[in-house]
Amino acid sequence: MSSEPTQELDVHTAAWDQQQDTLRALRETVFILEQGVPRDIEWDGQDATAVHVLGTLQGEPVACGRLLPGGKIGRMAVLAPHRGRGYGAAVLEALINAAREQGLETVYLHAQQHAADFYARAGFVPEGEPFTEAGISHVAMRRDTGLGKVYGNGIAYPEPFTRWAVALCRNASREICILSHDLDHRVFDDSELATALSALARRAPQSRVRILVSDYRPMIQRGHRLLALARRLPSSIILQQLNEHPDWKGETLVLTDRSGVLCKPAESDKAAFCEPDSRARAERYRDFFEELWRHSGPHIEFRSVPL
Template identity: 75%
Template sequence: MSTDTLPELELRVAAWNTDRETLRALREQVFIVEQQVPREIEWDGRDEDALHVLGTLDGVPIACGRLLPEGKIGRMAVLASHRGHGYGAAVLQALVDAAREQGLNEVYLHAQQHAADFYRRAGFEPEGEPFAEAGIAHIAMRQQLQPRLGRVYTSGIEYPQPFADWATALATDASREICILSPDLDHRVFDDRGLAEALSALARRSRQSRVRILVSDYRPMVQRGHRLLALARRLPSSILLQQLNEHPDWKGETLVIKDRSGVLCKPAEADKAAFCEPDSRARAERYLDLFNELWRHSAPHIEFRSVPL
């Protein structure tokens, strides 16, 4: 099935006292039946203290995970019939987001060793040596968390700094998509290691994640080299880079749009008048409509293709 036609996973925080049977059924199937984890290990008495995330497709439960108060993520389960579509990554991101909302500075987990790359793509780093847990090889992994952006509208942001820091913060905060519109992908703002790492992590997180970058003048990035150009060449299916020659609706703004919920904007020729609204669906969707209109009139450029070694 094409990822374009996959139904979107609906995620919600589940309450153990009301969703217990649903969560137990999922975990029984994945851990006890499929992986033969002993019941006394699976049911460890910590579920009442945990935050649970439940994922459903058309109302049918297919995935879950939990977050313990000390920041440990675990009991990540996706039914076998629905694996390989990015649903596990979506549950994991929801748990990381919940930890950040709780003010935790880090999260950690015990990953089954065969799944270590999955967690590494989501920003977790291994630590220590592999060990056995419930008869299965595991590796401890940890991720430091950056605080979420506040919800307050901020104006008068200067360009290129701290505009560049706001762009990186939005990219780090995104859960599914980042859209960037810039006349020439200004090196002072966008050729940044932290931003490239955040976009790379987002692109690798799920098959449903994507980054779209739209520029009008490709020459500076091609002539000087650019981290985001290199990233787009390396991950062409999830980081899309296109050129827009001109369009009457575009007045030269520089935009960074997070999911459908946040926007960073610098009007053309106004280096001290940028603003950021990290949590405004109405404003973000207005700018996303503009971006999508411009995207429809853009196209890849031959210079954006991978250069053979």
């Protein structure tokens, strides 16, 4: 992995009849030359009917993928010098969005087995036993596209609420907003969650994590991973104290980008729900969060402690 700062990938759909030379060159490099996939398998005659996604850095093609009419995602490729920077995830997200636009409720793929964890982090679930394809071990995987459906309903708190929070934050690309009475240690003082927030904060200059709490005392007294993160990265992880507000009844919220919602109502520890991709519901909760944010402010206890 390169130590150079990660540049933001420009991801867009690419018409096969206009950009096939570019797409073929990428796939030739990754699949045929690097992985040894036979040409007659790689060029299967289905590209003309597929939706293609191309990722470029300052105009240079570095990543691609395709979506077949039946919902199969494939030909996910990132040039070797650019791996490990989240570019594959950006291409995958664009392909899932394309599936939603086509009205597809599910997508599936044949993941190379070494990459199964990557797809699992994006919500794909294995189906069946591993198999060999083009001389490489694969596993079939599938996930819902969302289309406004509730992924999880009646989620118990603190578990598996914590796991849902981690999964949602791992898939965020630009912003995470968290609302919690006291940033409950059982949920938010979690190493995997802290890693996901730190990764987003460092990904690009415009990335942002905002955390809103009412009672700061438990995290100060016990210490807290997210408090430590906010002190270390104060320009991108912003922690503020919420003053009393008549509209807030004690809900716990995790919001990601413009479409992800994880919510626990104040009155129940067994009625949380998660919608990873519902812009309509996310907009309502985002407006609510913004209203509370306007009634919040920094607290002296959140500042870095001088050595």
